[in-house]
Amino acid sequence: xxxxxxxxxxxxxxxxxxxxxxxxxxxxxxxxxxxxxxxxxxxxxxxxxxxxxxxxxxxxxxxxxxxxxxxxxxxxxxxxxxxxxxxxxxxxxxxxxxxxxxxxxxxxxxxxxxxxxxxxxxxxxxxxxxxxxxxxxxxxxxxxxxxxxxxxxxxxxxxxxxxxxxxxxxxxxxxxxxxxxxxxxxxxxxxxxxxxxxxxxxxxxxxxxxxxxxxxxxxxxxxxxxxxxxxxxxxxxxxxxxxxxxxxxxxxxxxxxxxxxxxxxxx
Amino acid sequence: xxxxxxxxxxxxxxxxxxxxxxxxxxxxxxxxxxxxxxxxxxxxxxxxxxxxxxxxxxxxxxxxxxxxxxxxxxxxxxxxxxxxxxxxxxxxxxxxxxxxxxxxxxxxxxxxxxxxxxxxxxxxxxxxxxxxxxxxxxxxxxxxxxxxxxxxxxxxxxxxx
Numbered sequence: 483x484x485x486x487x488x489x490x491x492x493x494x495x496x497x498x499x500x501x502x503x504x505x506x507x508x509x510x511x512x513x514x515x516x517x518x519x520x521x522x523x524x525x526x527x528x529x530x531x532x533x534x535x536x537x538x539x540x541x542x543x544x545x546x547x548x549x550x551x552x553x554x555x556x557x558x559x560x561x562x563x564x565x566x567x568x569x570x571x572x573x574x575x576x577x578x579x580x581x582x583x584x585x586x587x588x589x590x591x592x593x594x595x596x597x598x599x600x601x602x603x604x605x606x607x608x609x610x611x612x613x614x615x616x617x618x619x620x621x622x623x624x625x626x627x628x629x630x631x632x633x634x635x636x637x638x639x640x641x642x643x644x645x646x647x648x649x650x651x652x653x654x655x656x657x658x659x660x661x662x663x664x665x666x667x668x669x670x671x672x673x674x675x676x677x678x679x680x681x682x683x684x685x686x687x688x689x690x691x692x693x694x695x696x697x698x699x700x701x702x703x704x705x706x707x708x709x710x711x712x713x714x715x716x717x718x719x720x721x722x723x724x725x726x727x728x729x730x731x732x733x734x735x736x737x738x739x740x741x742x743x744x745x746x747x748x749x
Numbered sequence: 750x751x752x753x754x755x756x757x758x759x760x761x762x763x764x765x766x767x768x769x770x771x772x773x774x775x776x777x778x779x780x781x782x783x784x785x786x787x788x789x790x791x792x793x794x795x796x797x798x799x800x801x802x803x804x805x806x807x808x809x810x811x812x813x814x815x816x817x818x819x820x821x822x823x824x825x826x827x828x829x830x831x832x833x834x835x836x837x838x839x840x841x842x843x844x845x846x847x848x849x850x851x852x853x854x855x856x857x858x859x860x861x862x863x864x865x866x867x868x869x870x871x872x873x874x875x876x877x878x879x880x881x882x883x884x885x886x887x888x889x890x891x892x893x894x895x896x897x898x899x900x901x902x903x904x905x906x907x908x909x910x
Contacts, residue, residue, distance in 0.1 A: 483767020485750070485813040507811060511791055514809040517768050518789035524767065529814040570879020571857075573791055575803040576810075657878040658792055 485527045491535040491606070494633060497528050499608040502631035504528045508547065509576035511569065512585045530633070536580065542639040543604075546580025553579065553592075558639075560598070560647035560666050564591045567651050570658055580634040583619065586626045586685070587660075593620065593686040594666035595649060597678035601639050607632040620685040644668040648745040652734050654725075662726045663734045669746040673700050677743065681725075682718035682735045689717040692739065702747055710743060711736035754818045756781065757825030765812040772796045772807035774815070775822060783823035783852045794880035797853035797860075798822050804860040806879075823852040826859055835859045838897035839890075846884035854880045858894050866898065 486501065488494040498504060505524035507513055508531065516522035530536055536547035539556070551574045553565035568574055568591050582592045583603060595601075596616050603619040605612050605628060612632075619627050628634065646669040653659030664680040675697045680686045692713035696702050702710075715736035722728045753762045756779060763778040770789075775781045775798070785795035789808050796807040799821040807820075826833035832840065835858045845851050854877065861868055861876045868876060873894050882890065 483750075483813065485767070485811075487814065487816060507814060510809045510811055510814070514770060514811060515790045517811070518770060518808060521768075527767070527811065527813065529811070531814065569791065570794060571876055572794060572797060572804050572806045572879045573809075576805055657875075658881075 483523070483525060483527060485529060487529045487532055489532050489534075491533060491635075494528065494530070494533050494536075495606060495608040498631045498633060501526045501528065506530060506584060506633060508578045508581035508584065509549065509573075511573050511577040512581060512587075528633075530580075536635065538636070542641060543636055544579055544639070545636040546583070546634040547578050548580075548636075550574035550577050550579075558595075558643060558647065560595050560649040560668065561592070564595055564649040564651070564664070564666070567591060567649075567657075567659075567664075579637060583634055583637070584626065584628065586620055586622075586624050588623050588683065588685060589661045589664065589681040590686070591649075591651065591661060591664055591680070594664050594678040594680045595647075596637060597686045597688060598647075598666040598668045598676045599639055599643055600676070601637045603637055604635045605629075605632045606635045611635070613638060617685075622684045644670045644674075646670075646746040648742045650738055650742045650745075652738055660725065663720075663731055663738050665735070665738045665742045667739070667742040667746050669743070673697055675743065675746070677714070677739055679714070679718060679735050679739065682720040682731050684719075687718060689714045689739070691717060696743065702743070707740050707744070711740040714739040750813060752812055752816050754815050754820060756820045757822060763812070767811075767813060769812040770808045771798070771800070771810035771812050771815050771820070774812040775807060775820070781822050781824050784856075785849055785852060787849065791879075792881070793850070793853075794857060795850050795853040797856045797880065799856060799860055804857055821856070823856050826855065833859060835862065835893075835897045838893040842889050842893035842896055844886065844889040844893035846882070846886045850880060850882045850884075854882070854890055858897060861894075862897060868898070870895070 486497040504526040507529045536545045538545040550565040550568045582590045602613045649666045651661045651664040661681045667677045669675045715732050718735045720728050720731035787793045787795040791806040791809045798807045
């Protein structure tokens with residue numbers, strides 16, 4: 483195995499130019515599990531942790547190297563909430579938002595937030611930089627639009643984020659758990675609501691019919707919440723796997739979405 | 750490839766293969782078997798070490814990427830004559846059953862008390878949530894942490910863990 487340990491973005495992009503098929507190593511919390519347990523043997527690794535440019539967090543731009551520990555202490559309530567549900571303090575000290583995007587697990591916990599706020603993913607290669615909407619970046623389970631020679635530089639959030647935002651997650655226990663269903667809701671002052679769910683489809687999904695139902699309403703009645711829950715359950719496309727059945731996930735998605743929305747409504 | 754890093758204040762060099770984790774290198778190349786090899790996927794915390802000031806699972810650090818890092822393992826906590834206060838507290842409280850999780854818990858506790866000495870009982874629980882004890886000896890662990898904090902009232906230690 484060959485490893486490159488660049489110290490800045492120029493070195494990183496030059497390294498990727500020479501080794502476009504290299505495996506990118508951020509916090510290691512996904513890659514090393516593959517190496518340890520699935521005997522994954524990357525030929526060339528480009529290690530990202532020394533690249534300070536990736537660790538910047540400048541208002542609406544969150545560098546790919548920002549860790550869950552930093553997100554926990556950051557200004558966006560739903561992002562802080564989701565970061566706190568990831569792994570353990572040991573995982574949160576090293577795992578990064580760029581790594582979560584790069585792994586593109588259907589259950590990735592940052593992804594519902596990024597989808598709900600309509601974030602863009604910023605990627606770069608030597609001499610080129612692209613901004614992709616989240617749904618143009620996340621193409622399928624563990625499949626992204628990242629091309630050989632490219633690296634995720636960070637995510638760009640919209641200029642103004644709704645103050646009302648919440649994240650929730652269902653798993654078999656409170657800590658150290660991969661989501662059975664996860665969910666983020668953001669709601670503007672004028673009622674416009676966006677909801678995104680993970681682990682209930684090949685990638686994180688939005689449920690437009692449910693969004694539309696509650697977006698036109700300043701007051702959301704109990705009847706409307708019932709309908710909202712039903713629309714979410716209808717719209718998701720979960721599978722049965724070792725974590726949960728399709729039926730459980732479909733039900734849980736509706737319940738979780740409803741509860742998460744309720745946390746975004748005025749009391 | 751050759752990796753050079755600082756372990757417990759000493760400069761160490763090891764020949765490592767690409768697939769090796771820092772945990773493997775500590776145990777098999779450098780003879781430091783305090784950090785334990787259990788789940789290999791960052792679930793159990795028994796390989797917890799302090800890596801450039803952060804508490805991490807050594808099993809999830811690629812050894813080749815540890816070049817230049819400063820690592821503290823459980824072996825680095827005590828000095829030549831005295832146990833580290835956290836180790837002393839674990840001994841005094843009998844916070845050990847089979848002992849497999851103990852080095853990770855001790856390192857995690859030492860890190861917590863450096864970063865956040867006044868952690869509340871709830872904060873202690875959250876800070877140690879990544880260190881699993883399958884003997885379920887959490888009550889005595891929490892009493893040991895409280896003792897190491899110098900707390901007279903180890904509030905929360907006897908709650909269901």
